[in-house]
Amino acid sequence: MMPTDAMAPWQQRVHDHAAAAIDAGRMGHALLFCGPARLGKRRVAEQLAQRVLCLAPDTGLRPCGACRACRLYLSRSQKDPLEERPDKALAHPFGHPAHPDAVFVSYAWRFTPSPPRQMTQISVDQVRELSERLSTTPQYGTAKVAIIEPADAMNEAAANALLKTLEEPVPGRYLWLVTDNPARLPATIRSRCQRLEFRIPPADEAAAWLRAQGHPAAAAVEALAAARGHPGLADAWLRDGGMALRKAVAAELGRVARNDASALEIAKAWTGDDDADKRLRHAADIAVSEAAGLTDPLRIRKLAAWFDAANRTRDLLRTTVRADLAVAELLLSWRSAAGGDTARGVAK
Structure with missing residues (x-):
């Protein structure tokens, strides 16, 4: 279609x-x-x-x-x-x-x-x-x-x-x-x-609109869930490779949380092209999604603090700071924010 x-x-x-x-x-x-x-x-x-x-x-x-x-x-x-x-x-x-x-x-x-x-x-x-x-x-x-x-x-x-x-x-x-x-x-x-x-529309209306834009139903549902119901954002991610990038960011956050990967090596990969800001946007959003499913006030506060830190790091990347070191510091703090294991939203 x-x-x-x-x-x-x-x-x-x-x-x-x-x-x-x-x-x-x-x-x-x-x-x-x-x-x-x-x-x-x-x-x-x-x-x-x-x-x-x-x-x-x-x-x-x-x-x-x-x-x-x-x-x-x-x-x-x-x-x-x-x-x-x-x-x-x-x-x-x-x-x-x-x-x-x-x-x-x-x-x-x-x-x-x-x-x-x-x-x-x-x-x-x-x-x-x-x-x-x-x-x-x-x-x-x-x-x-x-x-x-x-x-x-x-x-x-x-x-x-x-x-x-x-x-x-x-x-x-x-x-x-x-x-x-x-x-x-x-x-x-x-x-x-x-x-x-302008407000986020009902989920069924958003999904129908995404299908009308030519997106397969399953992909539309997945993107809408990732975008927390925002059809315009889901559409953009499906068109420009944002969903694939988001999944890659989620997988790498999972590896960092499990201590299966070097934070510095991931940071070098994240800052090695023009998508560093997009990756940090996805990472911050993943932290919000993870916090939404929690009841532990301490974990929620940690994820909220990490969300703020991710956005501050995005601002830092517009300066002369060494980008890979700034992102590596952020990723190291993810291990604590994610509870020391793979967060539910990150594993998916």
Whole structure:
């Protein structure tokens, strides 16, 4: 079975609720799309943006897809951003909408000093340009839409500049923030936005969706269990080899826990390619899964401490620290956290 391009059921529910509220005038100009990563927040925001800009939306809460506005919105540049030399304010890895009334803001490219590199924050200049573009008259229809993602990447000056725009809404202007981490946004911004929450769907719905993406039923169930019910994460792991990597990490943690392998040798293998961060993510998640099945408070505290240590080690790997030694120290502490024997979740 080939993957389907239709929105997932949980995405469709959020979309339809928001579209109906917008039509009824119950939705404010500022929306906060929030929830775990890989649940489709960006996709729903884009679909809603196209619908708001559509000149002839149908009664099924969908954009028509055929009017001039829809065609412009869907007309994206697929060129490499570096070849296009995008403007510093509006560079975005998802391409650039040709619709003049759609504004996307994300990480930008810095071209000086060379070589070009992607910025790690959303700057005040980007937000100021967004505000200026929102203040102009729409070229098509009566609406303008701006999407900021990830909104929590705004620096302090950018957040302060955005606050002024939020406090002075203009009819027909929509400002939508997309984030996996709403708590990282200033409370003053969160309080001025209506939240659209994305939540992990029911297990049967998630499994059906994974099968619709072309994954075998058994693999879908296994990946969902590993991802603790998160269908987007399970889908990614099944597509990019993440499940195989997770199983390898689990097996190696088991060997370390049984003292069947050298922590340093495993650490060298884990840091010998570009997947070190992924391995540590899986290892931290395995610790959480192991703790979930325990009743011993001491073991739970040890695993929680090890989870924190694994994430600190991930941060260390972005520094000049010697990666294999940092990971080896982490793995040595796993023997104590895992109780000195193979943890249930690790053996599988």
